[in-house]
Amino acid sequence: MPPSRLTRFFERLLFLAIRRPLPPAVQFAIATAAIILVTLVRVLFVTVLLPWLLFMPAILLLALAFGRGVGLYATFLSAVLAGWSIAGSSGFLGLDFLQWVASGAFLVVAVGIVLLASELRASFARADHLMQEAQSARDALAAREAFLSSVLASSGDCIVVLDREANVLFVTENGRRALGLAQEAQVRGSPWQALWQEVDSNRASGAIAAASEGHRTNFAAPARICGGALRWWDVSVSPILRDGDQSGQVLLVARDITAKRAGQRERNRLARVVENSADFIGVASLDQRVEFLNPAGCNMVGLSPEAACETVMLDYIWPGDVERLLEEVLPAIRDAGSWSGEMNLRHFRTGERIPVHYLGFRVQEEDGSLIGYGAVMRDFSEVERARVQQRLLNNELSHRLKNVLTMVQAIAAQSIRQAETLEDAGEAVSARLVALGRATDILTATSWQTAELQALVATVLRPHGALSRRIKVDGPSVAVNPRAALALALAIHELTTNAIKYGALSNETGEVSLKWWIAGGAIPADQRLLLTWRETGGPYVTPPARRGFGSVMIERSLKAYFRAEVMLDFRPEGIVLTLNAPLAEAIATDRAE
């Protein structure tokens, strides 16, 4: 039944009175005014008959609007005013018996109406309250729904709801986009495989089945999306509960981790490079606390990785370089972005100096603000050692060269002094220098450490060709020191030259025996090197009237360098040279050059 306009007016009036109650004083004032107004109407227009009837509607309205108290007040006021308006001059207070009875009846009826109306009003109030509660519950629900949908919409994840049969019920807007789908409708109702292709089907199906039975699963796996691109997904599959029970529906939250994974892999790669680098790689904060040091760095300075994080930059620097680091290097890194050069570190345990090639650089945020210092250092010790070694070698080489030149100077001067003609002098110098040069070859092969006698003799004899085959060489392997080798080479050269010119090799039949051996002594200090040059079958020998440079040189240099007893004997049947030296002296290489 549709409410009439009047009903609706009353309803509105009633709700207004209930929801916005007036102050009690006002309520009573309105009641008083209304009843007085009714009384006046009654006095002016209505006859004595039924004086109370007019008051009924007013009392009813007042009780409905303001409740029981005001209604009862209006009832008694009506009874009094109605009685007053019909009062005469006789009877008790101007009312006769019948009027008193009627007044009592009015009171009883009116009180009944007031009680009834106030109950009705209370019912209305309850209904109104319920209505308002329902309304606010609806409002809260709407707000929650708006909240949830905005949360879903703002999530970058791909959020999917599957029904009992693992068909797609719902996909978020962002999820749809991440999956390369044009419209949600495209896949609604299709099996979940429509969203991801080439996925590890067993794992995904297993997770969905587990979720529909109430278990939650997380995994990461690659899958192709609509359009064919292969992406990596971090997936969480969980059951959807309704009132604490399983609904059979499944919530699938998948996050595209392709870019993150690529970044992670890149980071891993770089970390491996840093970990495995043979260089010192470290990072310190702006206040110079060391935040990271790779294993090679720890190793270089003798620190454990844990201890490294409790150090500061200056702990690593050689005291002599601290000032330079603070005043030159760090400002250069701050201002120019990097600094490179040589620097010295200090070993934490041994305190040793470690020369390094230092490359320092800024560690900065993306906006370019400085947050720390990085350094890559390479141990320079080897290079430095090599440099020192090189310098020593150069000095040594220069020293040897000068010694050789001095020797050449002596050989040349002596050859010239002894020669009869300039031509003889020239040839003698050349031949002696050739012998010297050949001996040098043998020494160079052992870095001027020793020369093997057999090789030395063979080398010196070689230029004499076929003739040298008449020199029978026999001796064990003995390595002699460089100066002894040079002296012996020159001596053999002189002897051979002399034999070819005047001695055993000057005819067709003569021979030379060159022998050496080691004799005597169980202990090395007693052992001696013996060498003989014995010519036989040559022309008759007469001792020379004047000793030439050759023979003097042979005797004196062999004596000096071998600390030997040397005898050059011009026997009539042929020259014999004997050398008897302490073996230790011949092979010792520690003599100053």
Add this chain to the structure above:
Amino acid sequence: MMAQRAPITQRTILIVEDEVLFRLELADLFEASGYRVVEAGDADEAIAILDDDPSISIVLTDIQMPGAMDGLRLAHHVRDRFPPVSLVIASGALRPSASELPERSLYLAKPFNPFKLLRQLNEAA
């Protein structure tokens, strides 16, 4: 023959050099110029000769030599023990600093020109 040219003013030179060929050459040269020459192969030998032979007025020594004492120490020893003796020090290695060399000594880098040395010594005499 040359030695007889100036018998009264003949000077004695001690040549301390372990390189025999060069020592031989120096000895020949100085003898030919009228010097009396005494030879030593190392510092110990030189000291023994110096103690025995007061006529030595010049010592020419190499620095690098075998033995416990090198030529530089020998030169200092000579300067201390025999102040009037003239010192000539030769080396094929790096030149010692002035403070390392004894006073009133002549340093020669090897190889040096013995003829020039001879002239210098003759002029100084």
